[in-house]
Amino acid sequence: MQRRFLVGTALAGTALMLAGISPRRAAAFEVTRSDAEWRAMLTPLQYKVMRREGTERAGSSPLDKNYKKGRYFCRGCDLPLYSSKHKFDSGTGWPSFWKALPGAIGTKPDRTIWGVQTECHCKRCGSHLGHIFDDGPKPTGKRHCINGVSLVFKR
Template structure:
C-alpha cells in the first residue's frame, strides 16, 4: 500500500485530525499558545479530542447556580439549570446555550458518535447522546476540564 492510499484510508475513518477544522473558528491559537495556557490534560482533551477519566471532575457533582464556560475562550456554553446527574461520571446537560456548541461526526471507534465542540474556538467538549431527559432527550456528556464554572 502506498503512503497516499494509507493516509486517505485513515482520514476516511477519522484516524487523522481534521486539520482544516480549526481554521473555521473565531478564536484561533497555535499549538504553542494552547499549550502555554492549558495543562497537559486540558490540552489533550480540548485540542486532541481526548477524554478525562470518569468521576475525576469536581464539576460532575457541582450544583451551584451559574453558567459553564469554555476554558479555551470563555464563551458561555451551558446554564446550570440544564445540568443533571447522568451517573456517567462526567458533567451532563440536556441542552446547550443558543449558538454555543457545534457538532461533528466522530468515527474514531468504529461507530459514529456526535462530538461537541465550542463553536467559537473549536475546543473539544465531549459527546452528545440520545439518552437524556426531557425536554430534549439529549445527554451532552462533557469533559469537566473543558469547562470553567461562573457563579450567577
C-alpha cells in the first residue's frame, strides 16, 4: 500500500511538472492556473520570465525609466507589489526598488553558477519577479531588481 502511494505521488508530481506547474508551487499560492491558462494570458517573454524564472534583456523595459507616481502590480494576479515612492535608478537596465509593499513578495534562495542569490516572486501567484541584492540605497540597502514584463504600472 505504501509503495503504491509513493508511486502515485511521484506520478502526480510528474504530471504537474509536465503541465508546467511545480508540485511545491501548485499548493503554495492563493492564485493558481494551469500551464495552458498561463500561456494564454502571457506573451512568450512574459511566460519565460514569470513562469520559468527567466530574465528579460537589460534596458528593454519601458518601466525602467518610468518615474510617474503610482504603483506596480503583478501581471499574473494584479497584486500591488511596489510603490513608485520606493523606485530608484540603479543603472542596471531593470526597474529597481529599495523595498516592496508589505506582504507582497516571497523569496527563496536561487542557486546558480554565480552563487546563491535571493529570488523574489509574487506572494499570491508565485510569478517570478527578479532578484534582491544588498547594494541598494538607504534606508534598506536593498535593490529589488525586477523584470518589467512581470509588472503592470497603474497611476
